[in-house]
Amino acid sequence: MEKVIAGYSVDVTEEGYLTNKGQWNKEIAEAIAKEIGIDELTEGHWKVIEFIQKDLAKTEKMPTIRRVKNAGGIETKELYRLFPEGPLLKATKIAGLSKPVSCV
Amino acid sequence: MKRILILGAGTAGTMMANHLVKKVNKNEWLITIVDQYEKHYYQPGFLFIPFGIYSEKDVIKEKTDLLPKGVEYIQASVELIEAEKKQVILGDAKTIPYDILIIATGCEIVPGEVEGVDQGWRKDIFDFYTIEGAVALRDKLKDWEGGKLVVHISEMPIKCPVAPLEFVFLADWFFREKKKNRKKVELCYVTPLDSAFTKQKCADVLSDYFPQKNIDLIKNFSVSHVDAESRKLVSLDDREVTYDLLVTIPVNMGSKLIARSDLGDDLNFVPTDKHTLQSKAYENIFVIGDATDIPASKAGSVAHFEAEILTDNILSYINNKPLTASFDGHANCFIESGYNKALLIDFNYEIEPVEGTFPLPGIGPFSLLKETRINHLGKLAFRHIYWNMLLKGIPIPTVSPDMKKSGKKLEGLAVDVQS
Ligand SMILES: Cc1cc2nc3c(=O)[nH]c(=O)nc-3n(C[C@H](O)[C@H](O)[C@H](O)COP(=O)(O)OP(=O)(O)OC[C@H]3O[C@@H](n4cnc5c(N)ncnc54)[C@H](O)[C@@H]3O)c2cc1C
Numbered sequence: 001m002e003k004v005i006a007g008y009s010v011d012v013t014e015e016g017y018l019t020n021k022g023q024w025n026k027e028i029a030e031a032i033a034k035e036i037g038i039d040e041l042t043e044g045h046w047k048v049i050e051f052i053q054k055d056l057a058k059t060e061k062m063p064t065i066r067r068v069k070n071a072g073g074i075e076t077k078e079l080y081r082l083f084p085e086g087p088l089l090k091a092t093k094i095a096g097l098s099k100p101v102s103c104v
Numbered sequence: 105m106k107r108i109l110i111l112g113a114g115t116a117g118t119m120m121a122n123h124l125v126k127k128v129n130k131n132e133w134l135i136t137i138v139d140q141y142e143k144h145y146y147q148p149g150f151l152f153i154p155f156g157i158y159s160e161k162d163v164i165k166e167k168t169d170l171l172p173k174g175v176e177y178i179q180a181s182v183e184l185i186e187a188e189k190k191q192v193i194l195g196d197a198k199t200i201p202y203d204i205l206i207i208a209t210g211c212e213i214v215p216g217e218v219e220g221v222d223q224g225w226r227k228d229i230f231d232f233y234t235i236e237g238a239v240a241l242r243d244k245l246k247d248w249e250g251g252k253l254v255v256h257i258s259e260m261p262i263k264c265p266v267a268p269l270e271f272v273f274l275a276d277w278f279f280r281e282k283k284k285n286r287k288k289v290e291l292c293y294v295t296p297l298d299s300a301f302t303k304q305k306c307a308d309v310l311s312d313y314f315p316q317k318n319i320d321l322i323k324n325f326s327v328s329h330v331d332a333e334s335r336k337l338v339s340l341d342d343r344e345v346t347y348d349l350l351v352t353i354p355v356n357m358g359s360k361l362i363a364r365s366d367l368g369d370d371l372n373f374v375p376t377d378k379h380t381l382q383s384k385a386y387e388n389i390f391v392i393g394d395a396t397d398i399p400a401s402k403a404g405s406v407a408h409f410e411a412e413i414l415t416d417n418i419l420s421y422i423n424n425k426p427l428t429a430s431f432d433g434h435a436n437c438f439i440e441s442g443y444n445k446a447l448l449i450d451f452n453y454e455i456e457p458v459e460g461t462f463p464l465p466g467i468g469p470f471s472l473l474k475e476t477r478i479n480h481l482g483k484l485a486f487r488h489i490y491w492n493m494l495l496k497g498i499p500i501p502t503v504s505p506d507m508k509k510s511g512k513k514l515e516g517l518a519v520d521v522q523s
Contacts, residue, residue, distance in 0.1 A: 059375075061397075065326075066259070067370045077328065080340040085324065086298070101399065 006031035017092070017099045024096030032094050037084075041094070044082050048074055049095045052088075062092065062100045105134045108418070109192060109202035111182050111361075113139035113167050115147075115495070116393030116407040117208035122497035123415040125172045128422070136200065137171065138192075140181040144170055145235055146490055148404060151267055151440070153238035154245055155278045160235065162487065170495050182209070185365035187386050204388050204418060207367075207374055209359040211263055211394040211402060213237075217355035218258050224332035229350045232271060233263070241351065245278075250288030251348030256337060257295050258327055261371075262356045263394050263402035265302060266449075268293070269310060270440040271351065276317045277442030292320040294337060294345055299323060303456040305517075306449055309473055313441065356402070358395050373397035378453070379430040381414045388421075390414055399453065401435040408494045409434045409505040415497075434507040436462075438483035446479035448472055452507040458514060463502040465511030472512065 003012045006027040011019045016032070018024055029049065033041050041049075051072035055063045065088060068074050083090040088100050108124060110117045121137050128135070149163035171177050181195040191201045213233045215221045221229055230244060231237035255272040262268075272293045280286040293300075293314070299307035300314070300321060314321040328340045330350070337345045358372030367374050367385065375384040376391040378398040383389040392414050393407040400406050409431065416429035433453030440446045448470045449457035461468040469478050493500060 061369075061375075064370065070370050076326075077340055080326070084341060 013099070015099060018096040019098070021096055028096065029094045036090055036093065038082075038090070038094070042082075044078070045091075045094075048072070048079065048082060048087075048091050052091055052095050052097065056097060062088075062097070064088075106132060106203040107134045107136055107201065108204045108206065109200060110135070110137040110206045110208055111185070111192065112208035112210055112359075112393075112395070113137050113171065113177065114144065114208065114210050114393070115404045116210070116395075116411060117206070118144065118167070118170050118495045119407060119411040119497050120206055120208060120392060120414065121175045122172050122495065123411055124418065125174045126497075127415060127419055130174065133422075134176065135174070136176040136178065136202075138178045138180055138182055138194065138200075139167060140179070140195075142167060142179060144495075146487060147233075148264065148267075148490070149487060150232050150235065150238040151270055151274070153235075154232055154241040154271075155274055155282070156242060160239065163235065165491065170491075172496075182361050183364070185361065185367060187365070187367065187389060190388065202388075204390070204421065205386075206414070206418075207362070207383070207389065207391045207395050208393050209361060209395050211356045211358050211373070213354040214357050215352075215354040217357070218327055218330060218352075220330035220332050221352065221354065224330065224335070224350070227332075228335060228348065229330065229332065229352060231352060231354060233267075233353060233356075244349070248349060250279075250285050252290040252292060252346065253349045253351065254292045254294055254337065254345060254347035256293075256327070256345075256350060256352045257297075258353060259296060259355045260302070261402060262353050264437070265401060266437050266439045268295075268353050269300065272319055273313065273317065273442040274440055276319060281443070290320070291318065292322065292345065292347075294322045294325045294327075296326045297323060303449075303451065306457040306473060309447070310439075317442070356394075362395070369397055371397075378433070380417055380427040381410060381431060382417070382421075382427060390418060390421075398431075398433070400431075400433040401437065403435055403437055404490065404494065405436040406434070411497060412499065412505045432506050434505060436503070438479060438486060440480065440483055441475050444480050445475045445477055446483045447475050448479045448482065450507060450512070455507065455509070455512075455514065455517070458512050458517060460512035462511060463500075463508075465508070 010023040069076050079087045110120055144165050144167045146163040149158045152158040184193040191199050193199055226240050230241040232241055255268050279289045300310040301307040326340045328338050335347050362368035362372040374391045376396040376398050381390055383391050392410050394402040413429045413431045417427040420427050436450045438446045438448050450462055451457045457473055460472040462470045462472050470482055
């Protein structure tokens with residue numbers, strides 16, 4: 001479905017995840033962040049978002065929390081501080097990526 | 105002679121040896137299989153040991169009794185896979201060259217991945233994912249006087265993702281019917297998932313069982329560490345769950361061999377094509393069972409279906425043909441729910457578990473996503489099927505590797521397109 005975020009019209013899933021990475025930009029990221037309770041995207045947040053985007057492009061697989069720690073160098077405790085509760089659910093949404101599927 | 109080398113003679117490796125020995129030209133191909141241990145364990149039986157339903161003898165056989173004639177078996181630990189050189193180095197420094205490698209080294213629990221677990225290990229922190237753990241827990245439960253028993257999953261994925269649920273349901277039955285002290289036992293289930301199980305419809309059915317059986321369900325709990333001294337689990341967002349007895353499912357990781365050989369991801373699982381089961385890095389390396397990183401359940405039933413697909417693809421590879429056999433993620437799992445009942449789920453990459461009948465549409469005898477006594481008998485019969493059919497690579501009549509849609513209620517089901 002279509003939704004207007006930060007003035008841009010974008011395609012999203014019912015849960016609000018962008019379906020087209022190409023439509024993403026930093027203003028959209030900031031607006032989604034506010035919507036899910038993160039008032040300001042700090043340097044720490046951007047480090048996570050950029051790591052996830054790059055790693056996904058490289059490995060073609062959504063990184064896990066463990067990978068964000070090992071390959072991204074971001075401690076899990078810090079990740080939870082930045083994105084409380086479901087850090088990957090929140091970070092991927094802000095990063096304009098699809099919702100990580102839970103492993104079976 | 106060319107060689108097909110299988111690493112790991114567990115569930116999947118044994119199945120592959122049994123399939124391939126019947127299919128490849130023995131004047132051209134030698135099949136060699138390596139494993140570090142002498143004994144084969146029926147791991148699904150570990151669930152029943154703590155409650156005294158099975159004992160060690162029900163779950164152990166000699167590996168050599170399960171491997172076919174015509175396959176060379178080497179008992180040794182594998183130290184290194186040198187993929188570029190197409191060879192493997194064993195613990196005694198012996199080198200084995202191969203033309204085709206099948207990695208079937210499974211996965212193992214790594215308790216030390218969660219800080220604090222080692223301090224309480226096998227005192228008031230137990231597992232049932234190993235034979236030693238299941239036996240130690242049986243002995244602990246024998247004279248445990250009651251208190252708060254917490255069943256806990258550290259991190260996904262784990263092998264047999266339904267086993268911890270089965271454990272807590274059986275615990276409820278065990279304390280009520282066998283020990284007659286359920287009133288003195290508080291049961292609590294702690295999971296990092298946002299519901300009781302990974303698949304939504306199944307989670308909805310199972311979550312009703314928690315209030316019915318008086319089990320506390322704590323969701324979204326990502327463990328930071330265990331405080332073994334004051335006996336509590338602490339989450340990354342600073343929530344705490346106290347326990348008297350903790351049954352934890354430690355982090356599950358692929359064999360360290362995979363990390364040493366630089367072939368794995370962050371959990372030492374090997375990146376694998378989810379349909380062909382060929383490794384992503386080397387075209388002559390194939391991966392099966394718990395060792396892969398594919399988004400399917402880590403289960404013996406999955407290994408069984410994969411083995412049929414992989415056998416076809418290896419034959420195609422040998423004959424320089426495209427790998428056309430395609431694994432659909434098919435899994436089939438009984439879920440013991442206590443009081444001599446069980447549920448059955450049957451699903452694949454795209455279609456989550458739903459209600460219906462299995463394996464015969466409209467007939468059964470098993471009911472999908474419903475608690476029945478027949479399902480429980482099926483779960484118990486699975487042990488005989490495992491030893492006598494699955495490991496030997498004998499297909500089960502009416503159960504194909506591809507998941508069947510007939511006999512399932514699929515109306516209104518959202519198809520999981522991402523996986
Ligand atoms: C408690 C529990 C309950 C379960 N319940 C069910 C169930 O109800 N239904 C179901 O379908 N599945 C169930 N499973 C899962 C099932 O047992 C596994 O998915 C299955 O055994 C996987 O087979 P595998 O061959 O990949 O690994 P494994 O059978 O574990 O075999 C791996 C083999 O590789 C060997 N190996 C590893 N590294 C090395 C090395 N470096 N050198 C030499 N050898 C090595 C090991 O010794 C082992 O023999 C359960 C598992 C557990 C723990």
